[in-house]
Amino acid sequence: MALAAHNDTDGGGLKRRGLMLILSSPSGAGKTSLTRMLLQRPELDLTLSISVTTRPRRSSEVEGIHYEFITHKRFEQLRDEGELLEWAEVHGNCYGTPREPVERALAQGRDVLFDIDYQGTQQVKAKAGEDVVTIFILPPSMKELKSRLERRAEDSGEAIASRLANAANEIRRWRLYDYVLINDDLQKTFRELVAILTAERSRAVRQTPGIEAFVETLLSEK
Numbered sequence: 750m751a752l753a754a755h756n757d758t759d760g761g762g763l764k765r766r767g768l769m770l771i772l773s774s775p776s777g778a779g780k781t782s783l784t785r786m787l788l789q790r791p792e793l794d795l796t797l798s799i800s801v802t803t804r805p806r807r808s809s810e811v812e813g814i815h816y817e818f819i820t821h822k823r824f825e826q827l828r829d830e831g832e833l834l835e836w837a838e839v840h841g842n843c844y845g846t847p848r849e850p851v852e853r854a855l856a857q858g859r860d861v862l863f864d865i866d867y868q869g870t871q872q873v874k875a876k877a878g879e880d881v882v883t884i885f886i887l888p889p890s891m892k893e894l895k896s897r898l899e900r901r902a903e904d905s906g907e908a909i910a911s912r913l914a915n916a917a918n919e920i921r922r923w924r925l926y927d928y929v930l931i932n933d934d935l936q937k938t939f940r941e942l943v944a945i946l947t948a949e950r951s952r953a954v955r956q957t958p959g960i961e962a963f964v965e966t967l968l969s970e971k
């Protein structure tokens with residue numbers, strides 16, 4: 750599977766291994782808001798993985814931008830034909846990551862951002878190992894989580910209740926992740942995400958082979 754990449758956008762033009770940055774959280778903790786903020790910064794040079802889902806489209810969502818909204822039959826077809834890098838049933842709907850766009854982005858040396866749940870995270874980690882960086886976003890309180898879902902006003906009362914009922918099970922998965930952030934202040938959490946991305950991009954393991962050539966050049970200087 751072609752899930753490794755080289756990225757030459759950092760380190761003064763040096764090639765480095767690309768990474769897959771995964772954000773997970775209980776519904777309403779802030780992944781979508783943070784994803785939007787990350788994508789609004791072109792200098793961060795991230796490509797969003799756009800999932801397929803059988804969930805009905807929300808009024809604020811745009812086909813092909815937020816999700817590809819597909820039928821259950823089409824979902825099963827994609828899954829059975831191996832077109833999904835990972836998939837899971839979440840809050841009663843099916844969600845999956847199309848494999849080909851992720852492989853294409855990584856092959857072009859781009860870092861890919863995912864907004865997926867803990868089940869999908871485990872599947873991607875099993876396939877791509879150290880090229881995966883995982884971040885779990887916690888709400889500051891359950892009360893605030895409920896208010897955020899209500900204030901967002903995008904889901905029915907029944908859907909909000911189901912998402913809140915699933916939140917405890919999702920929150921308990923925090924130990925599966927490399928990093929855990931409490932999203933009490935959106936700007937602060939955004940800054941923390943950028944700091945993690947910057948540090949992860951600088952890890953020595955991601956710098957080969959570009960750094961090897963650079964070090965050779967350094968050492969050959971008189």
Ligand SMILES: Nc1ncnc2c1ncn2[C@@H]1O[C@H](COP(=O)(O)OP(=O)(O)OP(=O)(O)O)[C@@H](O)[C@H]1O
Pocket residue numbers: 774775776777778779780781782783897898900901932933934935936
């Ligand atoms: N730090 C914050 N303070 C206050 N409100 C916030 C904060 N972060 C996000 N919100 C608001 O909370 C609501 C839920 O946020 P968002 O849609 O980003 O959550 P999500 O984790 O992507 O949820 P889902 O998994 O259901 O898609 C939105 O209305 C958003 O504007």
Ligand SMILES: Nc1nc2c(ncn2[C@@H]2O[C@H](COP(=O)(O)O)[C@@H](O)[C@H]2O)c(=O)[nH]1
Pocket residue numbers: 772773774775776780800801804835836837839840844845846864865866867868869870
């Ligand atoms: N395993 C996957 N989970 C996904 C994917 N796309 C989204 N999600 C997760 O589903 C819930 C609900 O999302 P919502 O947009 O309906 O609020 C949330 O936890 C997402 O992270 C996916 O492709 N695979």
